[in-house]
Amino acid sequence: MCDESAEIPGSIRSVVTRRGVLAGAAALAGVGSMASAAEGASRSARRAPGRRFPGRPPVPPPVVVEGGPLLDPLTGDVVEDAVVVLAEGRVLAAGSRDATAAAVRQVSGRARTIDAAGGWILPGLIDVHVHVNALADAVGVLRAGATSIRSGTSNFYQDVAMRPLTRWKPGAVPRMRAAGVFVSPDLGDTVLADPDLAPLASLADGVRSPEALAYLTRVNLDRDVDVVKTRANPRAGIPEQDPLELVYDETQLRAVVDAARRGDAPVLCHAYSAEGCHGAVRAGIRSLEHGVFVTEETLDLMTRRGTYFTPTLGPILGLADSPNPILAQRGRDYGPVLKAAVLRAHELGIPVVAGTDTFGTATRSIGSEVRLIGETGVPALDALRGATTTAARLLGWEDRIGRLVPGHLADLVVIDGSPLDDLAAVERVQVVVAQGEVVRDDLAA
Incomplete structure (x- = not known):
């Protein structure tokens, strides 16, 4: 099964079993006759039962992105001098400095801070x-x-x-x-x-x-x-x-x-x-x-x-x-x-x-x-x-x-300029945060 399902509810789907695939293929002209051979070599038969990696997935440290306008693409609303707090792979808070102050205190001393002043903050x-x-x-x-x-x-x-x-x-x-x-x-x-x-x-x-x-x-x-x-x-x-x-x-x-x-x-x-x-x-x-x-x-x-x-x-x-x-x-x-x-x-x-x-x-x-x-x-x-x-x-x-609101996943970009005034600004990516990890930061001193 897709491990992403642990992050995104509803992504788990009933998977067609190997036996079901082969049974469905039995009607194939020129193909069904070979299905039984494939069944004998099925991955499910070779896979060790109960196989599980002994480690645990890492959790990136919190990230605070602050200082730039924050755009919500759904509503078109813009918050000037905004703050976005990312923690444990999610958006903990996003909005004005007053609205996010408690979340900033919660991650204080542990978070990486990115100064986005001059850029615009968008969802990934x-x-x-x-x-x-x-x-x-x-x-x-x-x-x-x-x-x-x-x-x-x-x-x-x-x-x-x-x-x-x-x-x-x-x-x-x-x-x-x-x-x-x-x-x-x-x-x-x-x-x-x-x-x-x-x-x-x-x-x-x-x-x-x-x-x-x-x-x-x-x-x-x-x-x-x-x-x-x-x-x-x-x-x-x-x-x-x-x-x-x-x-x-x-x-x-x-x-x-x-x-x-x-x-x-x-x-x-x-x-x-x-x-x-x-x-x-x-x-x-x-x-x-x-x-x-x-x-x-x-x-x-x-x-x-x-x-x-x-x-x-x-x-x-x-x-x-x-x-x-x-x-x-x-x-x-x-x-x-x-x-x-x-x-x-x-x-x-x-x-x-x-x-x-x-x-x-x-x-x-x-x-x-x-x-x-x-x-x-x-x-x-x-x-x-x-x-x-x-x-x-x-x-x-x-x-x-698709949005930066509490509970959404910790994906974010900072771009150079307002996309509402100039869509070419979306090409000028300065910061990328994916799954809570900073993968690009052109604004770092």
């Missing part, structure tokens, strides 16, 4: 679409201000493995909703991520049948993922691929959504074309990723279904600067269309959230995505909510992150 930011395949990737994302993320998949379940580090090594990685491996036709080396993926290597046409898609989704669930990632179209950033070609249609996507729903895992879907976007939303996805050519009809459906929109503006607009002429043309063609779609989605009340879609150590600040959302015409506070309160709601953590 949230990147809802980012790929972290190594600790170095996670460190870059964290130092850029994203204290919580939703994984956009990893190659070998690295996101699942990183998730408990938030308890055992606070400040090492962001809090994480893990997606596991991509539900996509061609797994490549990812087939080595779990022995139960081996049967899928026998499929001549790849993972395309509803049965195979459900099987792959169930393997992800058995690895205790929080969300499932799939696709309707190829990638836009590969010149040899046509991002408007249909990879999975509505029937195939529905097979993924239905299988994921049995494990209480929402689905995020990579899609560019009008047909791909519409089929994904009709299939019941939780969030539409990229969504360049989403139509008014699909946006209306998203409004009625409460589907979230993650436009990942940065990488798509950035294609225009590519030295590859095909990618550069895509950027010029796709950019204006996507920006218009983001503004229209906001006007319709669709929750627009911020995701950088970065890979590896080439980290793009989540603040840059907030700024780009604002540049479409979305008001500054709503753009900021896309990386705070609205994003927290998408992750199912709205009662724990």
